[in-house]
Each structure stands twice: as C-alpha cells, then as structure tokens.
Amino acid sequence: MVSPNTELAYNSKIEGDLVVTRADAVINWIRANSMWPMPMGLACCAIELMASAASRFDIARFGAEVFRFSPRQSDVMIVSGTVTYKMAPHVRRIYDQMAEPKWVIAMGACASSGGMYRSYATLQGVDRIVPVDVYISGCPPRPEALLDALIKLQAKVQKSPGTTKDLL
Amino acid sequence: MTAPADVFTAVQSQFPAASARPTLDHPAINVPMADAVAVLTNLRDTQAFDFLVDVTAVDWGVEATPRFSVVWHLLSTTKHNYVRVVAACVSDTEPVAPTISHLWAGANWHERETFDLLGVRFEGHPDLRRILMWDGYPHHPLRKDFPLAGIDTPLPDLEVGELTKATAAPAPMMGGPFVASVGEMNMTDAEPSAKDESWNERSNKPAAL
Structure with a gap:
C-alpha cells in the first residue's frame, strides 16, 4: 500500500540532487555539446574533414559526429574547400536553409580568403557571402586544427548571451 | 608506323591549301578553316587517326591577325602517332569554327570549354553552352585582354547577390x-x-x- 505523500516541498532524498542554474547556461551547454555539422566539402579540405570524423581523430568526442547532408537538420556549416563564384550562391542558399541557431566554420586558406586561387573564378573568402564564426588556417588544415576550431566555437556558443530571450 | 612526313604529304595531296606547320615534336598541319572538317574526317577515315586527344584554341594577342587559331590533336591508337591540325579563325572579333562533335562525340565538351574560355563559336554544335563559368557570364577568361584577377561581374544568382552585396570582384x-x-x-x-x-x-x- 502506498502511503500518501504529505510533503509539499522538494525532497532531495527521493528525487536526487538539484542544480540551480540559468536557462541561458543550460541551453548554451546543450547546443555546444551537440553541434551537427553540415559538411560543405568543396575541395581537398573535405578529405581532412572526413578524417576528423574517422576513428583516429573522432570528432564524436566533441559531440559533432552527426554529419547531416540536409541543411535543415544541421547547426554548423563547415565550408571546407575552394568556393568558386559559380558555387557561391548555392553555399549561401544552403546556409539560408539551415535552421537557427547556426554557425559557420571557414576551414582552410581557400574558404577563409580564396587561398592560392587569386583568380577570376574564385570567391576571395566565404565571409563575403555568409557570416563566419571561426576561421582555420592551413592548406589543408590538419584534423586537429578542425577540432580546435570546433572547441573554440563551442566556447563561443557557451558564452553567447541572451539565448533564452531570443527564444521567447 | 607512318613517318611524320607521310601524314602531311597524304593530306596535302588531297588538300592543296594545307601547309606544314613548324613543330618541335609531332607533325603539324595548317589548314584553312573551310577545309578543317574535311581534313579531320580524312585523317580519321584513311589514316587511322581514330582518337581525338584535344580540341582547343589559341589567342595570339589583341593586335594579332588572325587572332584566334583552333587546334585539334589526333592520335592513332593503331599506328601510335600524333598529328596536330591548326586552323586560323577568319574573324578576329567573332571567331567561328565548325564543330566536329559528329565525328568524335568527345569533342562536345572540348568545344564547350573552348567556347567558354576563348569565345570561339563552334557552328553546328548540338549544345553550345558554357561549361566552366556560369551561364550568362559576359566574358571569355582565357582571352589575352581579360585580366587574371577578373572583371567585376554580378554573381550568377541575382537574389543572393542582392542579399549579400557580393560580386565576382577582381x-x-x-x-x-x-x-x-x-x-x-x-x-x-x-x-x-x-x-x-x-x-x-x-x-x-x-x-x-
């Protein structure tokens, strides 16, 4: 027979420990630890991007292993490779299709600045068409550099103010 | 194996307007643009040049006349020799050449690329659209008067261009x-x-x- 619970207050012996925090911190913490990447693999940087997802570097350690090929399900677009002017509008449209909140990592010299392609055909940095949160140097960067960028992006997301206010 | 001189002799016997072109490696033949398709057909059908290696063009400079030459590279897979056929475009401003996509299907994309980058129109081509630059791009980037850095041009998608204020800038x-x-x-x-x-x-x- 179950005895009626006469206690109205919170009983930590029954319900476990309680942590008090702010909604911003919780939401940011959840977001930062589950960043689903949109792999915008356009050139050789994409090979390093794939390596970061494979067992040796294992991007899953940082909660970003769920590569989504649909922009509607992804949080961070990793632009890995040379963006030509022909491709640039498509990159922007895919970015527009991503659900808020969304972030962009410009991976490698080409995505950051056009790299060695100083020519009529290459967009001189993807920041001309989408807002970039983290730039990675290298041609191509090693997977550790991508993981470092992801950690930096997570730190940025954890610190982002007014998250709850934006949601309401 | 056909000696290099034989290819030219055989061509010239049928096409008197053809002339030998100075070359460092394989035999090369200058032909008038009007004879180009007939010469290439002849090389393919009578001299076993069955493989089209390349179709391209040369811009000799803004001042040059003739300014544009179209170049065809042929290979014989049975006799193992190459030949290069060159024909100068008649017009320096609107260069035109006949298509050979009906002789070698592979010429289709080569001709599209040559049209895209050098602006040589291939008459009779089934689908002469740009292949590397986007449709509607107003320039031909491999021409000598086109700067490597590029010319300011709107992005292929006007909506995105308006949204981002980005252009294909030099x-x-x-x-x-x-x-x-x-x-x-x-x-x-x-x-x-x-x-x-x-x-x-x-x-x-x-x-x-």
Whole structure:
C-alpha cells in the first residue's frame, strides 16, 4: 500500500540532487555539446574533414559526429574547400536553409580568403557571402586544427548571451 | 608506323591549301578553316587517326591577325602517332569554327570549354553552352585582354547577390601573379611569390609595366 505523500516541498532524498542554474547556461551547454555539422566539402579540405570524423581523430568526442547532408537538420556549416563564384550562391542558399541557431566554420586558406586561387573564378573568402564564426588556417588544415576550431566555437556558443530571450 | 612526313604529304595531296606547320615534336598541319572538317574526317577515315586527344584554341594577342587559331590533336591508337591540325579563325572579333562533335562525340565538351574560355563559336554544335563559368557570364577568361584577377561581374544568382552585396570582384593580386623561381636551390626563395611587390590594390600598378 502506498502511503500518501504529505510533503509539499522538494525532497532531495527521493528525487536526487538539484542544480540551480540559468536557462541561458543550460541551453548554451546543450547546443555546444551537440553541434551537427553540415559538411560543405568543396575541395581537398573535405578529405581532412572526413578524417576528423574517422576513428583516429573522432570528432564524436566533441559531440559533432552527426554529419547531416540536409541543411535543415544541421547547426554548423563547415565550408571546407575552394568556393568558386559559380558555387557561391548555392553555399549561401544552403546556409539560408539551415535552421537557427547556426554557425559557420571557414576551414582552410581557400574558404577563409580564396587561398592560392587569386583568380577570376574564385570567391576571395566565404565571409563575403555568409557570416563566419571561426576561421582555420592551413592548406589543408590538419584534423586537429578542425577540432580546435570546433572547441573554440563551442566556447563561443557557451558564452553567447541572451539565448533564452531570443527564444521567447 | 607512318613517318611524320607521310601524314602531311597524304593530306596535302588531297588538300592543296594545307601547309606544314613548324613543330618541335609531332607533325603539324595548317589548314584553312573551310577545309578543317574535311581534313579531320580524312585523317580519321584513311589514316587511322581514330582518337581525338584535344580540341582547343589559341589567342595570339589583341593586335594579332588572325587572332584566334583552333587546334585539334589526333592520335592513332593503331599506328601510335600524333598529328596536330591548326586552323586560323577568319574573324578576329567573332571567331567561328565548325564543330566536329559528329565525328568524335568527345569533342562536345572540348568545344564547350573552348567556347567558354576563348569565345570561339563552334557552328553546328548540338549544345553550345558554357561549361566552366556560369551561364550568362559576359566574358571569355582565357582571352589575352581579360585580366587574371577578373572583371567585376554580378554573381550568377541575382537574389543572393542582392542579399549579400557580393560580386565576382577582381581578386587582390598584390603584385602577383605568384610564380616559382626556376633553378632556385633555397626552398624558402623557391616558394611561389610575387615578382613585383611595389603595387597592390591600394597603390596602383606603375603604368610603365
């Protein structure tokens, strides 16, 4: 027979420990630890991007292993490779299709600045068409550099103010 | 194996207007543009040049006349020799050449690329659209009067261009293009670099250069 619970207050012996925090911190913490990447693999940087997802570097350690090929399900677009002017509008449209909140990592010299392609055909940095949160140097960067960028992006997301206010 | 001279002799016996072209490697033949398709058909059908290696064109410079030449490279997979056929375009402003996509299906994309980058129109081509640059791009980038950095052009998608205010703007050359130094033993000095760093997008290139 179950005895009626006469206690109205919170009983930590029954319900476990309680942590008090702010909604911003919780939401940011959840977001930062589950960043689903949109792999915008356009050139050789994409090979390093794939390596970061494979067992040796294992991007899953940082909660970003769920590569989504649909922009509607992804949080961070990793632009890995040379963006030509022909491709640039498509990159922007895919970015527009991503659900808020969304972030962009410009991976490698080409995505950051056009790299060695100083020519009529290459967009001189993807920041001309989408807002970039983290730039990675290298041609191509090693997977550790991508993981470092992801950690930096997570730190940025954890610190982002007014998250709850934006949601309401 | 056919000796190089034989290919030219055989062609000239049927096409008197053909002439030998100075060459360092394989035999090369200059033909009038009107004879080009007939010569290529003849080479394919009677001399076993069954494989089309390349179709391209040359821009000899803004001042040159004839300004554009179309080049066809043929290979015989049975006799193992090459031949190069060159025909000058009649017009310097609206270069035109006949298509050979009905002789070799592979010429289709080669001709589209040549049209895209050099602006040579291939008459009779089944689908002469740009292949590398986007549809509606107003220039032909491999022409000598086109700067490597590019010319300011709207993005292929006008909606995105309006949203982002981005254009296909000239690339910053910073004294470039960047070229490697031939014969340089010091690896740091051999790195590709701009040979003249006295000008960039803030201070213009000296007029004398």
